[in-house]
Amino acid sequence: MANLLSLSEYEEAVAATRDRRMAWWREARFGMFVHFGLYALIGRHEWAMALENIPIEEYEKLADRFAPEPGAPRAWAKLAKAAGMKYMVMTTKHHEGFCLWDSEATDYCAGKRGPKRDIVAEYVEACRAEGLKVGFYYSLMDWHHPDGWRCAFDPEARKRFTDYTKALVRELMTKYGVVDVLWYDVSRPMEHWEGWDSLAMNQMVRELQPDIIINNRSKLPEDFGTPEEHITAQEHDWEACMTFNGLSWGYVNSEQAAAYSYNAQRILKMLNTVSNGGGNLLLNIGPTPSGGVPPEAVEPLETVGRWIQNHGEALYGKLSRLGRWSPSGCGGITAKENTVYFWSWIWPSEGKLGLGGFKTPIVSARILGAGKELEVEQRPYRAVLKGLPERCPDETAGVGVIAVEFEAAPEFTWCAGYPQLHGGRSMS
Ligand code: GLC
Numbered sequence: 001m002a003n004l005l006s007l008s009e010y011e012e013a014v015a016a017t018r019d020r021r022m023a024w025w026r027e028a029r030f031g032m033f034v035h036f037g038l039y040a041l042i043g044r045h046e047w048a049m050a051l052e053n054i055p056i057e058e059y060e061k062l063a064d065r066f067a068p069e070p071g072a073p074r075a076w077a078k079l080a081k082a083a084g085m086k087y088m089v090m091t092t093k094h095h096e097g098f099c100l101w102d103s104e105a106t107d108y109c110a111g112k113r114g115p116k117r118d119i120v121a122e123y124v125e126a127c128r129a130e131g132l133k134v135g136f137y138y139s140l141m142d143w144h145h146p147d148g149w150r151c152a153f154d155p156e157a158r159k160r161f162t163d164y165t166k167a168l169v170r171e172l173m174t175k176y177g178v179v180d181v182l183w184y185d186v187s188r189p190m191e192h193w194e195g196w197d198s199l200a201m202n203q204m205v206r207e208l209q210p211d212i213i214i215n216n217r218s219k220l221p222e223d224f225g226t227p228e229e230h231i232t233a234q235e236h237d238w239e240a241c242m243t244f245n246g247l248s249w250g251y252v253n254s255e256q257a258a259a260y261s262y263n264a265q266r267i268l269k270m271l272n273t274v275s276n277g278g279g280n281l282l283l284n285i286g287p288t289p290s291g292g293v294p295p296e297a298v299e300p301l302e303t304v305g306r307w308i309q310n311h312g313e314a315l316y317g318k319l320s321r322l323g324r325w326s327p328s329g330c331g332g333i334t335a336k337e338n339t340v341y342f343w344s345w346i347w348p349s350e351g352k353l354g355l356g357g358f359k360t361p362i363v364s365a366r367i368l369g370a371g372k373e374l375e376v377e378q379r380p381y382r383a384v385l386k387g388l389p390e391r392c393p394d395e396t397a398g399v400g401v402i403a404v405e406f407e408a409a410p411e412f413t414w415c416a417g418y419p420q421l422h423g424g425r426s427m428s
Helices: 007-028 056-060 073-082 119-129 155-174 198-208 255-260 264-276 295-314
Strands: 030-034 087-093 133-139 181-185 239-242 280-285 331-336 339-344 352-356 362-367 372-379 382-386 400-406
Touching: 007 133, 007 198, 030 073, 030 133, 073 087, 073 119, 073 295, 087 119, 087 181, 119 133, 133 155, 155 181, 155 198, 239 264, 255 295, 264 280, 264 295, 264 331, 295 331, 295 339, 295 400, 339 352, 382 400
Parallel strands: 030 087, 030 280, 087 133, 133 181, 239 280
Antiparallel strands: 331 339, 339 400, 352 382, 362 372, 362 400, 372 382
């Protein structure tokens, strides 16, 4: 390995290649997270082992019952593609410690137990078959390995455990060709990059995979932030990861769970929020024990995909941020160069839509996918679009999009601050 860089040298080197490495990711917007592991057999949360304090000897036995159908990841990748997603991230090892590939560093893996196959290889093949970028989730925290907690207070255990971690990560970075994303998770019980030796580990990763994008959970900021179960814009590159049901990342074996799942409209709303804030959405599915797509995810994701076919220009590509407020209570916006896309959750009545906050002159307005030009009346801070059909024209999800083109990149002032109602004068 080349000589180790200091932290500041490393961060400078990583920053220098970031725009090149992240170009695809910054326009991709939508990816599929897949939580698959032994916990699928339990079907009540991927943290079951720790939450219920299941003894290691008892939990381990699941490894021999683990029997995903050969090629199961193909259905995940097909659904991801149909949903308009551009990349996937699968749990190669979750906190339970079971590795989904055939590892030389441990026997607690899918190559040696259960299916006796390399599920990571099947996953990679499935992503590539659908033209999706390949992401590996890897949990640093490990409840199974005896040094997984001793590392917190015993220097020899720490050395053994960081060597083990690096050996596993090295396997992932060398066995499968190009890996596009490395998605670390939970750094307990060592809450500092020095404990995990992340600086050396990630230099190794980047040497092996020069174009890789790494998330921020090895206690170094690396390439992107990871708000979890909430969609909150961050200043730098970010990706919100969301469960499908607000309950669990792993498979939920319960009829009740479907009632908590997102429908297409809620997913579109999430996509609007990430797009508007310059981020991506990594939406999770937890496959069934045999590796099937959880049934409640199918219809919503397929509907979202159909919607995106007509409205993709409002979502993909290089978007700009106009702030998180909207020019109307009927929907939310995304913006690209001179165009603002208005995503209507509530189709406006009376055939017209009022938009507050724009001073930049509007050139034209049209309904996406319907090719219908709208009439525009505009004065400072208020435009009225006329000639809208009475009912929302989108038949996929009932979310119509109106593309409003301006003379230049529009500026937007949120009117509900409301001096604009008083002719733009301050109210003091
Ligand atoms: C959390 C959880 C975990 C899940 C992850 C996804 O940190 O511990 O179960 O994999 O979030 O972001």
